Amino acid sequence: MENENISLRVQNIIADAENNYIEYVQGNKEIQPILFNQRAILRRINFYINNRYIGRDDDAIFWNISNHRITHFSKLISPDTKDFMPYGIGEINMVQSWLLRKKVIKWFDDNSFYQILNDLGEGIATYGSIVWKRYKDNGKEKIKEVKLDNLYFDQTIDNIKDADGIVELHRLNKKELLDKQEIWENIDEVIRTNDGKKGYDIWEYYGYDYSKDEPEYVHIIGSGYGDKYIKLWEEVANEDDCPYEDFHLGRYRGRWLRVGVVERLFKLQERVNQLVNQNAQATEIASLLLLKSGSPDMIGNVLEQAINGQIIPDETLQQIGITNTGLNQFIQELQLIEQHADKLCLTPEIIQGEVSPSNTTFRGIAVVNAGAVTAFKNYRQNIFEKIADVLMKYIFPSVVKNWNKEDIIEVTEDEIDVEEYDKSLKRLMEREAILGGTVITPDVEAGILNKIESDIKGTGRRITIPKNYFNFEWGFKMIPTDETVDKAAKNDTYFNALQIIASNPAFGNLPLFKQYLEDNGVSWWKLTPKQQEEIMSMAQGGVPQDIKQPDKLLAQAQIAS
Structure with a gap:
């Protein structure tokens, strides 16, 4: 009975999502309420982006006004991998953040995270919301996007983790199902009781099991419902283990699915399709050749009465002129619809890469672009x-989890990293010696240096990461930002750092200055004392030049691509 109850709960969640229309804006006696069903909206969006009508399947023209706007809309919300680099808080965590960034960059590359981010931008622009799912592959944490059509949950919630039960449907072929034999149970029974012609429908449930005396949060994978239910996997989980993460366009307005580009243009899409097909019919009629005859013997359609190729001897035949009288009005209304669609989707000409008027100044383009962004x-x-x-x-704690098990990595990129690495080893060994009660004397210091040189010759410049080396709660922060802004900010950091050091090299040793560089993704040891002295001597010995920073507004005139 317990198994049957959980499968029926899954079935009820699916049925509610499929059939229930919520009233998310109330009406009154005179005005109808606004009803919403997430499945119906998703179905309509999927039809529209594939140039198909919802209620008809004929050769009518579908004049798509959404797809190209999705492209331009998404490029202004799509992040880049460089936007998510961690930085250390305090000098103690700066070397750790440097090591973490190296591992994170590798994880980004191995998992094609740039593609996941690009798909995220396009998905949010299309649907208004998307969902990521965290999963493990060979013990490694990974991320993938979940198809919204496969998810079922309460459509009135703000965030997906607020749902009282989440169901994801999977359709697997026989090979995919057999590949799970070492993990799932009863796979043979699923294959035996289903013909598998269209694949095998498997459901996955995250939520509470209320059939027990003490409700438990569970993760269950199964097939079928009621007395046909077959359990494949079950585990007691924690609410924090829910692997789904949702991303939204705009604020919550009584429905989980936010409004994307396609839904914003539903009504305009209907109207433009109507106009285009009416104009196509008018153009087809205008292309007909109509003749009239003054002869009383000519009755009906002359071309049908005549044999193919026959010459009609009638001197009174005259052509009837037919024109598409509504063509100009059609063009004007079509232009108005396109303009209004741009306003609804925040995609003016400058965002779409169209040529600005010839009298527009370069700085004017920058102002318009900055406003649009x-x-x-x-x-x-x-x-x-x-x-x-x-x-x-x-993700990041999972990425460095193996490091806590004394994994080793190559850390050097250039000789400056080598020098700083050697110094960090010396500081680490000195600290361990002090904690062990040893007084640091010149002889002890020399012994430490000899040991470091010996270890480097034997294993290379590698580092064994001690347990709890990475302090994710207090040691690291991340300031995600736009790719273009990120580049400009880093250039400003380089410029300002050089100016500060040129004015007073002693600033290079201040913790505040080091944190300033770290916050902007620049390793403070990249500017060595020797280089600081050279900058100082150049500033004193040469004629100082008036270095001007570039015009930031003009620098932003480049359209994001």
């Missing part, structure tokens, strides 16, 4: 911050 600032910030939270809470 600013319109997406809040969208970007919400999305980027959520991605940063997911990475810092789940």
Whole structure:
């Protein structure tokens, strides 16, 4: 009975999502309420992006006004991998952040995270919301996007983790099902009781099992419902183990699915399709050759009465002129619809890469572009911050988890890294000696240096990561930002650092200055004391030049691509 109850709960969640229309804006006696069903909206969006009508299957023209706007909309909210680099807080965590960034970059490359981020931007622009799912592959934490059509949960919630039960449907072929034999149970029974012609439908459930005396949060994978239910996998989980992470365009307005580009243009899409097909019919009629005859003997359709190729001897035949009288009005209304669609989707000409008027100044283009980009600032910030939270809470700790088991990595990139690495080893060994009660004398220090040189000759410049080396709760932060802004900020950091050191090299040793560089993704040891002295001598011996920073507004005139 227990197994049957959980399968029926899954069935009820699916049925509710399929059939229930919620009233998320109330009406009154005169005005109908606004009803919403997430499945119906998703189905309509999927039809529209594939140039198909919802209620008809004929050769009518579908004049798509959404797909190209999705492309331009998504490029202004799509993040880049460089936007999610961690930085250390305090000098103690700066070397750790440097090591962490190296491992994170490798994880980004191994998992094609750039593609996941690009798909995220396009998915949010299309549907208004998307969902990521965290999963493990050979013990490694990974991320993939979940198809919204396969997810079922309460459509009135704000975030997916607020749902009282989440169901994800999977359709597997026989090979995919057999590949799970070492993990799942009763696979042979699933194959025996289903013909598998269209694949095998498997459901996955995260939520509470209320059939028990003490409700438990469970993760269950099964097939079928009621007395046909077959359990494949079951485990007691924690709510924090829920692997789904959702990302949204805009604020919550009574429904989980936010409004993307396609839904914003539903009504305009209907109207433009109507106009285009009416104009096509008018053009087809206007292309007909109609003749009239003054002869009383000519009755009906002359061309049908005549034999093919026959000459009609009628001197009174005259052509009837037919024109598409509504063509100009059609063009004007079509232009108005396109303009209004741009306003609804925040995609003016400058965002779409269209040529500006000839009298537009370069700085004017920069102002318009900056204004258009600013319109997406809040969208970007919400999305980027959520991605940063997911990475810092789940992915980065998993990435360095093996390091806590004394994994070793190559850390050197150039001779400056080599020098700083050697210094960090010396500081580490000195600290261990002090904690062990040893007084650091010149002889002890020389012994430490000899041991370091011996270890380097034997194993190379590698580092064994001690347990709890990475302090994710207090030691690291991430400031996700736009790719273009990130480049400009780093250039400003380089410029300002050189100016500060040129004015007073002693600033290079200040903890505040080191933290300033770290916050902007620059390793403070990249500017060595020797280089600081050279900068100082150049500033004193040569004629100082008036270095001007570039015009930031003009620098932003480049359209994001």
